[in-house]
Amino acid sequence: MARRTFRGGVHPEEHKDRTAGRSVETMPLPGRVVLPLRQHLGAPAKAVVKVGQRVAEGEVVAEAGGYVSAPIHAPIAGEVTAIARHRHPGGFTTDAVVIEAREAPPADAPEGASWPPEPVRMPPLDPDRASPEDLRNRVRDAGIVGLGGATFPTHVKLAPPPEKPVDTLVINGAECEPYLTCDHRVMLEETDLVVDGIRILRRILGVDRVLVGIEDNKPDAIDRLSAAFAGDPAVSVQACRVKYPQGAEKQLIRALTGRVVPAPPGLPMDVGVVVQNVATAAAVSRAVRQGIPLIERVVTVSGPSIAEPKNLRVRIGTPLADLVASCGGLTSPPGRVVMGGPMMGVAQVDLEVPVVKGSSGFLFLPAPSEEELWPGPCLRCGRCVDICPLGLAPAIIAWHLEAGDLDGAERLHVRDCMECGSCAWVCPADRYLVQWFRIAKARLHERNNQHR
């Protein structure tokens, strides 16, 4: 089979071997969870519980704050002890609902009430009988968002406007970020759920072509899914070349279909494609067939400072420190703790942050060396231009920004940058290219809002 790929990209060391072969371990229920109201792109969720209120597992604690938003469910039974600002692993502070587990039912409970209460579940749906509309609403009500890390509310992607017909569903099993193996394990251990979820997604979208893209460093996952779809001519499992960022939406679409998604604000649906992650597909199956809302996910905990790197099934909201304890603690003080992959992940200030819906991994990495910390002058080597998966000229854009020329950077399409980090990775002078672009994008966004 020809291996699919895209133009540009880099080959960072994979570091996946410490966790790729380890089965997912289910963590014991945490005693306390912190649920930030912003765990998805779009409007924050609105809390519907009060401090002191008891909640059952699966109960809605915050409802969607708009169409592009998602509800949040209680991952454990317990008492709401606070609704307050809390640090979010995405690198900001936001309102959060804190739930603490309780040993006994509340004092005012009727005699003989059991504790903890039965978990709250939605009524199971038969995916073959339920209407696409009902299935889509179930995905929405279950609070499902893109579990690859982008956390875009899934039901929005499943409702393309009529003027943008979708003919292809792309399932993302590339997992191109180094260290991360959660999607790999989900494909191996929850194959049935992934397969079922893909069929449900296909039914909702009404497409008759599904392409599953998996990097060929996961031959076992490719075999497993190919076998599962063997009798289904509509679904094709494709091996992609191991190259970062193979799992970036546009790059994966290019590799699998040959279609080029137009530059922003262009979306995959402009070329008739919707992309969903494999773990999202599994969550969809759970929500539809078993009525379970999104209250847990698989997280890879890895890096040189962690004693026993693992793939953990964790309730959303579990504090990071609990995950560390479940992995045998730290063998050495980590210099840097990152949520997500090392290429696009966010550095953490401490271990008090909770697992959120978009937490694909937590990595315990060494601090950067002096050499990495202090960028050298640009050598004009052009490597960043050669490898930019979006065909931009990172070094040249950065010169404009260093000279304070925001317009020049805009003319060179700095806003197209997806911040994949390939340019900064390859730079021999270790320049902070992505950071320049992030700042420029924020400033351009600000400026355009002022003009309006």
Place this chain on the structure above:
Amino acid sequence: MSETTSTGEDRRLFVGPSPHLRDRDSIPSVMRWVVLALLPAVAVSLWFFGLEAARVHVIAVAGCLAVEWACLRWLRTPGSIRDGSALVTGLLLAMNLPPTTPWWMILVGSVVAIFLAKHVFGGLGSNLFNPALTARVFLLVAWPAQMTTWLRPGVRGLVDAATLDTMTGATPLGLLKEGRLSEIAASSMDLFVGQVGGSLGEVSAAALLLGGLVLLARRVITWEIPATFLGTVVAVTGAVWVFGGPQHGTPWFHLVSGGLMLGAFFMATDMVTSPMTFRGRLIFGVGCGLLTAVIRLWGGYPEGVSFAILLMNAVTPLIDRMVPTPFGRGVPKAKEAA
């Protein structure tokens, strides 16, 4: 913000922007590979020119490092003496000088290369022209006689001024320019291994090719510039040889003589002064090749590599204005993978 984690340890974490992984290549490692790749050619120059070659290498490297140190200290331009860039410039300067270059001239060259061509423009990464080539051309124009005195290969001791005349000869390209093609004693093989007169880095095409392949394999340089540079020289000199007659020299002769190999693999590929885009490098290489062939065949100087590269350095910022079309901004294509 508390610095105490739930485990009771007082540990601060480093918080910086992604990516949190970096490729191992650094400016010093890039420079180290260039030095390493130059070693075979340095060895050949020592073999054929002995102590005179050693003297030029040592003075050029020491001179460039000293001027670099002084510039970094007083001009506070970016860079570090430990980044290896001055070492590379020193070695390349030596490769561009005849073995009998007087010591003071080498020092003048060091000042021109490091101070005038590099730090005046803003230091490492900011120079428009290749520093070593700028120095070579400066010296060639200022002291043409000394810069075109070519020791015969195999003279390995130190040479004094009185006996110098008896140990020199013209370079093959010099003979060609004067129409004395028949007097070129060196065979094709001699030219390839370096048994000829010339600058330290103009003698052995084989050693330079070896070093160039190392740089290509290590991806310190990419193939576009050397391939188009050498290809264009061969194409143009080949066409002139076929249609204009044998007095112009064979394409093979042009390929392995003079500074072409040094220029194509080590000078034109200088990151700082060559284009950053794929298409830009193709244009740059073709331009270097065309100018080299034109100067060699019809110009006033026997060798044109240095002038060709410097001229193309001058248009590099212009070439770099041709940035690639970003993903999803080209003409929409209906093509679809099967």
